[in-house]
Amino acid sequence: MKKLLEHSQEDLNKTSSPGNLCPFSSSDREIHKSKNKSAIYCEEPKLRWSSELDRWLCFDPTLIKEVLKSDDFQVNDYFRTQEILTNHLGLNVEHTSRLLSQFPFCHDGKFHKELKKIYAKKLNEHHETALLQFEASLKELITLKFKPGTTLDLVEEIIAPAIVSAASIFSGIQSHFEGNSASIAQLLDETISVSRRMKINKKIEDFIIKFPKNTSEEIAFTRVGLAVTGLDSLVGALSESIVSLLNRDPNLKLSQIQWDENLPATSIPFIERTLTKDTILQGEQLKIGQTIRVYLDAGGYSKQNPTYSDLYFGAGTHTCIGKSFSKELWTVFTKCLSKVDLRLQIIKSARRDHDYFFNGYYLLMVTVNP
Numbered sequence: 001m002k003k004l005l006e007h008s009q010e011d012l013n014k015t016s017s018p019g020n021l022c023p024f025s026s027s028d029r030e031i032h033k034s035k036n037k038s039a040i041y042c043e044e045p046k047l048r049w050s051s052e053l054d055r056w057l058c059f060d061p062t063l064i065k066e067v068l069k070s071d072d073f074q075v076n077d078y079f080r081t082q083e084i085l086t087n088h089l090g091l092n093v094e095h096t097s098r099l100l101s102q103f104p105f106c107h108d109g110k111f112h113k114e115l116k117k118i119y120a121k122k123l124n125e126h127h128e129t130a131l132l133q134f135e136a137s138l139k140e141l142i143t144l145k146f147k148p149g150t151t152l153d154l155v156e157e158i159i160a161p162a163i164v165s166a167a168s169i170f171s172g173i174q175s176h177f178e179g180n181s182a183s184i185a186q187l188l189d190e191t192i193s194v195s196r197r198m199k200i201n202k203k204i205e206d207f208i209i210k211f212p213k214n215t216s217e218e219i220a221f222t223r224v225g226l227a228v229t230g231l232d233s234l235v236g237a238l239s240e241s242i243v244s245l246l247n248r249d250p251n252l253k254l255s256q257i258q259w260d261e262n263l264p265a266t267s268i269p270f271i272e273r274t275l276t277k278d279t280i281l282q283g284e285q286l287k288i289g290q291t292i293r294v295y296l297d298a299g300g301y302s303k304q305n306p307t308y309s310d311l312y313f314g315a316g317t318h319t320c321i322g323k324s325f326s327k328e329l330w331t332v333f334t335k336c337l338s339k340v341d342l343r344l345q346i347i348k349s350a351r352r353d354h355d356y357f358f359n360g361y362y363l364l365m366v367t368v369n370p
Protein backbone atom coordinates (compact mmCIF):
# COMPACT_ATOMS: atom_id res chain seq x y z
CA MET A 1 0.00 0.00 0.00
CA LYS A 2 2.98 2.28 0.68
CA LYS A 3 3.78 1.73 -2.99
CA LEU A 4 0.30 2.81 -4.03
CA LEU A 5 0.57 6.10 -2.19
CA GLU A 6 4.11 6.76 -3.43
CA HIS A 7 2.83 6.25 -6.96
CA SER A 8 -0.09 8.51 -6.23
CA GLN A 9 2.18 11.35 -5.12
CA GLU A 10 4.43 10.86 -8.10
CA ASP A 11 1.38 10.92 -10.34
CA LEU A 12 0.17 14.17 -8.81
CA ASN A 13 3.43 15.84 -9.87
CA LYS A 14 3.28 14.66 -13.45
CA THR A 15 1.53 16.00 -16.49
CA SER A 16 0.56 13.99 -19.55
CA SER A 17 2.79 11.02 -20.37
CA PRO A 18 3.95 10.26 -23.92
CA GLY A 19 1.46 8.08 -25.75
CA ASN A 20 -0.83 8.07 -22.69
CA LEU A 21 1.22 5.24 -21.22
CA CYS A 22 1.90 4.72 -17.57
CA PRO A 23 4.33 7.34 -16.26
CA PHE A 24 6.22 4.80 -14.11
CA SER A 25 8.14 3.66 -17.16
CA SER A 26 8.39 -0.10 -17.24
CA SER A 27 7.51 -2.41 -20.04
CA ASP A 28 5.18 -4.74 -18.12
CA ARG A 29 2.90 -1.87 -17.12
CA GLU A 30 2.54 -0.89 -20.74
CA ILE A 31 1.90 -4.21 -22.46
CA HIS A 32 -1.86 -3.73 -22.88
CA LYS A 33 -1.46 -0.17 -24.20
CA SER A 34 1.35 -0.86 -26.67
CA LYS A 35 0.85 -0.82 -30.44
CA ASN A 36 2.46 -4.25 -30.88
CA LYS A 37 0.53 -5.93 -28.03
CA SER A 38 -0.70 -8.76 -30.29
CA ALA A 39 2.92 -9.76 -31.02
CA ILE A 40 3.78 -9.48 -27.30
CA TYR A 41 0.81 -11.69 -26.31
CA CYS A 42 1.91 -14.35 -28.80
CA GLU A 43 5.53 -14.32 -27.59
CA GLU A 44 4.86 -14.27 -23.84
CA PRO A 45 4.96 -17.54 -21.88
CA LYS A 46 1.62 -18.77 -20.51
CA LEU A 47 2.53 -17.58 -17.01
CA ARG A 48 5.43 -15.60 -15.58
CA TRP A 49 6.39 -13.53 -12.54
CA SER A 50 6.79 -9.77 -13.08
CA SER A 51 9.15 -8.18 -10.57
CA GLU A 52 8.22 -4.76 -11.98
CA LEU A 53 4.57 -5.25 -11.09
CA ASP A 54 5.18 -7.59 -8.16
CA ARG A 55 2.61 -10.06 -9.50
CA TRP A 56 2.06 -13.01 -11.78
CA LEU A 57 1.10 -12.31 -15.39
CA CYS A 58 -0.98 -14.82 -17.30
CA PHE A 59 -1.46 -14.68 -21.07
CA ASP A 60 -2.98 -18.03 -21.97
CA PRO A 61 -6.79 -18.10 -22.53
CA THR A 62 -7.21 -21.66 -21.22
CA LEU A 63 -5.14 -20.97 -18.09
CA ILE A 64 -7.00 -17.68 -17.56
CA LYS A 65 -10.34 -19.50 -17.53
CA GLU A 66 -8.89 -22.01 -15.06
CA VAL A 67 -7.82 -19.17 -12.73
CA LEU A 68 -11.15 -17.37 -12.96
CA LYS A 69 -13.11 -20.54 -12.22
CA SER A 70 -10.93 -21.66 -9.31
CA ASP A 71 -11.67 -21.07 -5.62
CA ASP A 72 -7.92 -20.62 -5.04
CA PHE A 73 -8.26 -17.04 -6.29
CA GLN A 74 -10.46 -14.23 -4.97
CA VAL A 75 -11.21 -10.69 -6.13
CA ASN A 76 -8.74 -7.99 -5.07
CA ASP A 77 -9.35 -6.05 -1.87
CA TYR A 78 -10.56 -2.66 -3.10
CA PHE A 79 -11.40 -1.56 0.44
CA ARG A 80 -7.71 -1.47 1.52
CA THR A 81 -7.17 1.75 -0.44
CA GLN A 82 -10.35 3.25 1.00
CA GLU A 83 -9.13 2.46 4.49
CA ILE A 84 -5.79 4.23 3.91
CA LEU A 85 -7.45 7.29 2.42
CA THR A 86 -9.86 7.51 5.35
CA ASN A 87 -7.81 6.37 8.36
CA HIS A 88 -4.28 7.44 7.40
CA LEU A 89 -4.89 10.51 5.25
CA GLY A 90 -8.12 11.66 6.91
CA LEU A 91 -9.90 12.06 3.56
CA ASN A 92 -13.63 11.74 3.09
CA VAL A 93 -14.33 9.17 0.37
CA GLU A 94 -17.59 7.83 1.77
CA HIS A 95 -19.48 7.90 -1.54
CA THR A 96 -16.83 5.73 -3.17
CA SER A 97 -16.90 3.31 -0.21
CA ARG A 98 -20.67 3.10 -0.45
CA LEU A 99 -20.56 2.37 -4.19
CA LEU A 100 -17.81 -0.24 -3.77
CA SER A 101 -19.70 -1.91 -0.94
CA GLN A 102 -22.47 -2.60 -3.46
CA PHE A 103 -20.34 -3.41 -6.52
CA PRO A 104 -20.40 -7.16 -7.36
CA PHE A 105 -16.78 -6.85 -8.61
CA CYS A 106 -15.55 -6.23 -5.08
CA HIS A 107 -17.05 -9.25 -3.30
CA ASP A 108 -16.99 -13.02 -3.31
CA GLY A 109 -19.22 -15.73 -1.84
CA LYS A 110 -22.85 -15.39 -0.79
CA PHE A 111 -22.87 -11.58 -0.65
CA HIS A 112 -21.48 -11.39 -4.19
CA LYS A 113 -24.24 -13.71 -5.43
CA GLU A 114 -26.93 -11.52 -3.84
CA LEU A 115 -25.48 -8.33 -5.32
CA LYS A 116 -25.09 -9.90 -8.73
CA LYS A 117 -28.75 -10.92 -8.69
CA ILE A 118 -29.83 -7.34 -7.87
CA TYR A 119 -27.64 -5.91 -10.64
CA ALA A 120 -28.77 -8.52 -13.18
CA LYS A 121 -32.44 -7.88 -12.34
CA LYS A 122 -32.03 -4.12 -12.89
CA LEU A 123 -30.13 -4.73 -16.13
CA ASN A 124 -32.84 -7.09 -17.44
CA GLU A 125 -35.56 -4.56 -16.60
CA HIS A 126 -33.90 -2.00 -18.86
CA HIS A 127 -32.12 -4.23 -21.44
CA GLU A 128 -34.64 -3.86 -24.31
CA THR A 129 -35.38 -0.16 -23.83
CA ALA A 130 -31.69 0.71 -23.52
CA LEU A 131 -30.89 -1.16 -26.73
CA LEU A 132 -33.73 0.52 -28.64
CA GLN A 133 -32.61 3.86 -27.28
CA PHE A 134 -29.06 3.17 -28.46
CA GLU A 135 -30.26 2.25 -31.96
CA ALA A 136 -32.54 5.30 -32.31
CA SER A 137 -29.85 7.65 -31.06
CA LEU A 138 -27.15 6.11 -33.29
CA LYS A 139 -29.33 6.31 -36.43
CA GLU A 140 -30.15 9.94 -35.74
CA LEU A 141 -26.49 10.86 -35.17
CA ILE A 142 -25.36 9.05 -38.32
CA THR A 143 -27.92 10.93 -40.45
CA LEU A 144 -27.00 14.23 -38.83
CA LYS A 145 -23.22 13.95 -38.75
CA PHE A 146 -21.97 11.76 -41.61
CA LYS A 147 -21.66 14.32 -44.41
CA PRO A 148 -19.07 13.82 -47.18
CA GLY A 149 -16.15 16.24 -46.93
CA THR A 150 -16.57 16.90 -43.18
CA THR A 151 -14.39 16.08 -40.19
CA LEU A 152 -15.82 14.78 -36.94
CA ASP A 153 -14.89 13.17 -33.63
CA LEU A 154 -16.33 9.68 -33.91
CA VAL A 155 -16.24 9.14 -30.14
CA GLU A 156 -17.48 12.49 -28.88
CA GLU A 157 -20.09 13.03 -31.59
CA ILE A 158 -21.35 9.51 -32.38
CA ILE A 159 -20.27 6.62 -30.12
CA ALA A 160 -20.31 8.34 -26.71
CA PRO A 161 -23.68 10.16 -27.06
CA ALA A 162 -25.37 6.98 -28.34
CA ILE A 163 -23.96 4.93 -25.42
CA VAL A 164 -24.79 7.71 -22.94
CA SER A 165 -28.42 7.63 -24.05
CA ALA A 166 -28.49 3.86 -23.35
CA ALA A 167 -26.60 4.19 -20.03
CA SER A 168 -29.05 6.88 -18.94
CA ILE A 169 -31.84 4.30 -19.23
CA PHE A 170 -29.96 2.14 -16.69
CA SER A 171 -29.43 4.98 -14.24
CA GLY A 172 -32.67 6.87 -14.89
CA ILE A 173 -30.50 10.00 -14.74
CA GLN A 174 -28.89 11.82 -17.66
CA SER A 175 -25.20 10.89 -17.43
CA HIS A 176 -22.37 12.00 -19.70
CA PHE A 177 -19.13 10.63 -21.08
CA GLU A 178 -16.14 12.06 -19.24
CA GLY A 179 -13.82 12.39 -22.24
CA ASN A 180 -10.27 12.90 -20.98
CA SER A 181 -11.19 13.67 -17.36
CA ALA A 182 -11.56 11.32 -14.37
CA SER A 183 -14.25 8.69 -14.78
CA ILE A 184 -16.05 6.89 -11.93
CA ALA A 185 -15.20 3.45 -13.35
CA GLN A 186 -11.50 4.26 -12.79
CA LEU A 187 -11.89 3.68 -9.07
CA LEU A 188 -11.19 0.01 -9.84
CA ASP A 189 -7.67 0.99 -10.93
CA GLU A 190 -5.34 0.75 -7.92
CA THR A 191 -2.72 3.03 -9.49
CA ILE A 192 -4.74 6.25 -9.93
CA SER A 193 -3.72 9.29 -7.88
CA VAL A 194 -5.28 10.49 -4.62
CA SER A 195 -6.48 13.68 -6.33
CA ARG A 196 -8.22 11.62 -9.01
CA ARG A 197 -9.85 9.51 -6.28
CA MET A 198 -11.17 12.68 -4.65
CA LYS A 199 -12.61 13.89 -7.96
CA ILE A 200 -14.29 10.52 -8.48
CA ASN A 201 -15.80 10.62 -4.98
CA LYS A 202 -17.30 14.04 -5.80
CA LYS A 203 -18.65 12.75 -9.12
CA ILE A 204 -20.42 9.87 -7.34
CA GLU A 205 -21.92 12.34 -4.86
CA ASP A 206 -23.11 14.61 -7.72
CA PHE A 207 -24.68 11.59 -9.44
CA ILE A 208 -26.44 10.32 -6.33
CA ILE A 209 -28.00 13.66 -5.37
CA LYS A 210 -29.77 13.80 -8.75
CA PHE A 211 -32.05 10.90 -7.73
CA PRO A 212 -35.53 11.84 -6.45
CA LYS A 213 -35.62 12.09 -2.62
CA ASN A 214 -37.78 8.96 -2.27
CA THR A 215 -35.24 6.69 -4.07
CA SER A 216 -33.68 4.16 -1.70
CA GLU A 217 -29.88 4.35 -1.37
CA GLU A 218 -29.58 0.75 -2.52
CA ILE A 219 -31.42 1.42 -5.78
CA ALA A 220 -29.59 4.69 -6.42
CA PHE A 221 -26.14 3.09 -5.98
CA THR A 222 -27.09 0.04 -8.07
CA ARG A 223 -28.30 2.24 -10.91
CA VAL A 224 -25.18 4.42 -10.74
CA GLY A 225 -23.06 1.25 -10.66
CA LEU A 226 -24.75 -0.13 -13.77
CA ALA A 227 -24.48 3.14 -15.67
CA VAL A 228 -20.79 3.65 -14.91
CA THR A 229 -19.66 0.06 -15.55
CA GLY A 230 -21.57 0.00 -18.83
CA LEU A 231 -20.52 3.45 -20.07
CA ASP A 232 -16.71 3.27 -20.07
CA SER A 233 -16.54 -0.37 -21.06
CA LEU A 234 -18.86 0.10 -24.05
CA VAL A 235 -17.41 3.39 -25.34
CA GLY A 236 -13.95 1.85 -24.94
CA ALA A 237 -14.82 -1.44 -26.66
CA LEU A 238 -16.65 0.19 -29.59
CA SER A 239 -13.93 2.77 -30.17
CA GLU A 240 -11.09 0.19 -29.95
CA SER A 241 -13.04 -2.13 -32.25
CA ILE A 242 -13.78 0.44 -34.94
CA VAL A 243 -10.15 1.61 -34.93
CA SER A 244 -8.97 -1.96 -35.43
CA LEU A 245 -11.46 -2.46 -38.30
CA LEU A 246 -10.64 0.84 -40.04
CA ASN A 247 -6.92 0.08 -39.75
CA ARG A 248 -7.36 -3.33 -41.41
CA ASP A 249 -8.22 -1.65 -44.72
CA PRO A 250 -8.50 2.17 -44.64
CA ASN A 251 -9.73 2.25 -48.27
CA LEU A 252 -13.02 0.47 -47.67
CA LYS A 253 -16.35 2.25 -47.31
CA LEU A 254 -18.27 1.35 -44.12
CA SER A 255 -20.72 -0.54 -46.36
CA GLN A 256 -17.84 -2.66 -47.76
CA ILE A 257 -16.25 -3.67 -44.44
CA GLN A 258 -16.54 -7.32 -43.37
CA TRP A 259 -17.84 -6.52 -39.89
CA ASP A 260 -16.79 -9.07 -37.26
CA GLU A 261 -19.64 -10.97 -35.65
CA ASN A 262 -18.04 -10.45 -32.22
CA LEU A 263 -16.30 -7.39 -30.81
CA PRO A 264 -12.78 -7.51 -32.26
CA ALA A 265 -11.27 -5.49 -29.37
CA THR A 266 -11.94 -4.80 -25.71
CA SER A 267 -11.75 -1.95 -23.24
CA ILE A 268 -10.87 -4.18 -20.26
CA PRO A 269 -7.52 -5.68 -21.23
CA PHE A 270 -6.91 -7.46 -17.94
CA ILE A 271 -8.40 -8.23 -14.55
CA GLU A 272 -6.71 -9.36 -11.35
CA ARG A 273 -7.15 -11.87 -8.55
CA THR A 274 -5.45 -12.61 -5.22
CA LEU A 275 -4.38 -16.12 -4.17
CA THR A 276 -6.32 -17.57 -1.27
CA LYS A 277 -3.76 -20.37 -0.74
CA ASP A 278 -0.41 -21.70 -2.01
CA THR A 279 -0.97 -23.31 -5.40
CA ILE A 280 1.04 -24.84 -8.22
CA LEU A 281 0.03 -23.53 -11.63
CA GLN A 282 1.78 -24.35 -14.89
CA GLY A 283 4.66 -25.80 -12.83
CA GLU A 284 5.14 -22.52 -10.92
CA GLN A 285 4.72 -22.14 -7.14
CA LEU A 286 2.19 -19.38 -6.43
CA LYS A 287 1.93 -18.14 -2.82
CA ILE A 288 -1.06 -17.11 -0.75
CA GLY A 289 -1.62 -13.33 -0.91
CA GLN A 290 0.12 -12.86 -4.27
CA THR A 291 -1.70 -11.14 -7.12
CA ILE A 292 -2.22 -12.53 -10.61
CA ARG A 293 -3.05 -10.33 -13.61
CA VAL A 294 -4.87 -12.23 -16.36
CA TYR A 295 -4.82 -10.69 -19.84
CA LEU A 296 -8.36 -11.18 -21.20
CA ASP A 297 -7.19 -9.10 -24.12
CA ALA A 298 -4.75 -11.85 -25.11
CA GLY A 299 -7.77 -14.07 -25.85
CA GLY A 300 -8.62 -11.85 -28.82
CA TYR A 301 -5.30 -12.68 -30.43
CA SER A 302 -5.36 -16.40 -29.79
CA LYS A 303 -5.42 -18.41 -33.00
CA GLN A 304 -6.62 -21.59 -31.28
CA ASN A 305 -9.81 -20.31 -29.75
CA PRO A 306 -12.60 -19.40 -32.21
CA THR A 307 -14.90 -17.90 -29.56
CA TYR A 308 -12.04 -15.74 -28.35
CA SER A 309 -13.88 -12.56 -27.57
CA ASP A 310 -16.11 -14.32 -25.03
CA LEU A 311 -13.12 -14.07 -22.72
CA TYR A 312 -13.39 -10.27 -22.93
CA PHE A 313 -16.30 -10.67 -20.51
CA GLY A 314 -14.39 -12.75 -17.96
CA ALA A 315 -15.27 -16.27 -16.78
CA GLY A 316 -16.51 -18.04 -13.67
CA THR A 317 -18.72 -16.51 -10.99
CA HIS A 318 -17.82 -12.93 -11.90
CA THR A 319 -18.63 -13.23 -15.61
CA CYS A 320 -19.97 -9.91 -16.88
CA ILE A 321 -23.73 -9.49 -16.53
CA GLY A 322 -23.66 -7.05 -19.47
CA LYS A 323 -22.24 -9.67 -21.86
CA SER A 324 -25.34 -10.37 -23.96
CA PHE A 325 -26.37 -6.71 -23.87
CA SER A 326 -22.92 -5.69 -25.15
CA LYS A 327 -22.95 -8.34 -27.87
CA GLU A 328 -26.40 -7.24 -29.06
CA LEU A 329 -25.28 -3.63 -28.97
CA TRP A 330 -22.27 -4.50 -31.16
CA THR A 331 -24.67 -6.15 -33.65
CA VAL A 332 -26.86 -3.01 -33.75
CA PHE A 333 -23.75 -0.83 -34.13
CA THR A 334 -22.37 -2.84 -37.06
CA LYS A 335 -25.81 -3.09 -38.71
CA CYS A 336 -26.24 0.71 -38.64
CA LEU A 337 -22.71 1.50 -39.83
CA SER A 338 -22.74 -1.12 -42.59
CA LYS A 339 -25.53 0.87 -44.28
CA VAL A 340 -23.28 3.93 -44.66
CA ASP A 341 -21.79 4.27 -48.14
CA LEU A 342 -18.91 6.48 -46.99
CA ARG A 343 -15.24 6.03 -46.09
CA LEU A 344 -13.82 7.16 -42.73
CA GLN A 345 -10.17 8.11 -42.46
CA ILE A 346 -8.63 8.41 -39.00
CA ILE A 347 -6.63 11.63 -38.70
CA LYS A 348 -6.08 11.84 -34.92
CA SER A 349 -6.77 9.60 -31.94
CA ALA A 350 -6.06 9.68 -28.21
CA ARG A 351 -6.64 7.46 -25.20
CA ARG A 352 -7.36 8.97 -21.77
CA ASP A 353 -4.35 10.38 -19.86
CA HIS A 354 -3.60 8.89 -16.44
CA ASP A 355 -5.54 5.73 -17.20
CA TYR A 356 -3.38 2.66 -16.70
CA PHE A 357 -6.21 0.16 -16.88
CA PHE A 358 -8.96 0.77 -19.45
CA ASN A 359 -8.40 0.84 -23.18
CA GLY A 360 -10.57 2.98 -25.43
CA TYR A 361 -10.38 6.33 -27.17
CA TYR A 362 -11.83 9.58 -25.89
CA LEU A 363 -10.87 11.33 -29.13
CA LEU A 364 -11.14 9.84 -32.62
CA MET A 365 -11.04 12.44 -35.37
CA VAL A 366 -12.01 11.17 -38.82
CA THR A 367 -12.63 12.69 -42.20
CA VAL A 368 -15.77 11.51 -43.98
CA ASN A 369 -15.12 10.79 -47.64
CA PRO A 370 -17.32 9.62 -50.53
Ligand code: HEM
Nearest residue numbers: 104105229230233234237271312313314318320321322326
Ligand atom coordinates in the same frame (compact mmCIF):
# COMPACT_ATOMS: atom_id res chain seq x y z
C1 HEM B 1 -17.93 -4.46 -24.09
C2 HEM B 1 -18.37 -4.11 -22.90
C3 HEM B 1 -18.01 -4.81 -21.63
C4 HEM B 1 -16.88 -5.49 -21.28
C5 HEM B 1 -15.63 -5.71 -22.12
C6 HEM B 1 -17.06 -5.98 -19.94
C7 HEM B 1 -16.15 -6.74 -19.26
C8 HEM B 1 -16.36 -7.27 -18.00
C9 HEM B 1 -15.46 -8.17 -17.31
C10 HEM B 1 -14.14 -8.66 -17.85
C11 HEM B 1 -16.01 -8.49 -16.12
C12 HEM B 1 -15.44 -9.46 -15.07
C13 HEM B 1 -14.71 -8.72 -13.99
C14 HEM B 1 -14.02 -9.68 -13.02
O1 HEM B 1 -14.17 -10.89 -13.12
O2 HEM B 1 -13.27 -9.18 -12.16
C15 HEM B 1 -17.25 -7.77 -16.02
C16 HEM B 1 -18.09 -7.81 -14.92
C17 HEM B 1 -19.21 -7.03 -14.82
N1 HEM B 1 -19.77 -6.25 -15.79
FE1 HEM B 1 -19.09 -5.98 -17.66
N2 HEM B 1 -18.28 -5.57 -19.48
C18 HEM B 1 -18.91 -4.87 -20.48
C19 HEM B 1 -20.16 -4.31 -20.45
C20 HEM B 1 -20.95 -4.25 -19.33
C21 HEM B 1 -22.24 -3.60 -19.27
C22 HEM B 1 -22.93 -2.93 -20.45
C23 HEM B 1 -22.68 -3.72 -17.98
C24 HEM B 1 -23.95 -3.23 -17.35
C25 HEM B 1 -24.75 -2.37 -17.86
C26 HEM B 1 -21.67 -4.45 -17.24
C27 HEM B 1 -21.73 -4.75 -15.90
C28 HEM B 1 -20.88 -5.62 -15.25
C29 HEM B 1 -21.01 -6.02 -13.87
C30 HEM B 1 -22.09 -5.54 -12.89
C31 HEM B 1 -19.97 -6.89 -13.60
C32 HEM B 1 -19.64 -7.57 -12.25
C33 HEM B 1 -20.06 -9.02 -12.27
C34 HEM B 1 -19.59 -9.76 -11.04
O3 HEM B 1 -18.66 -9.32 -10.35
O4 HEM B 1 -20.19 -10.80 -10.75
N3 HEM B 1 -20.65 -4.76 -18.09
N4 HEM B 1 -17.44 -7.04 -17.18
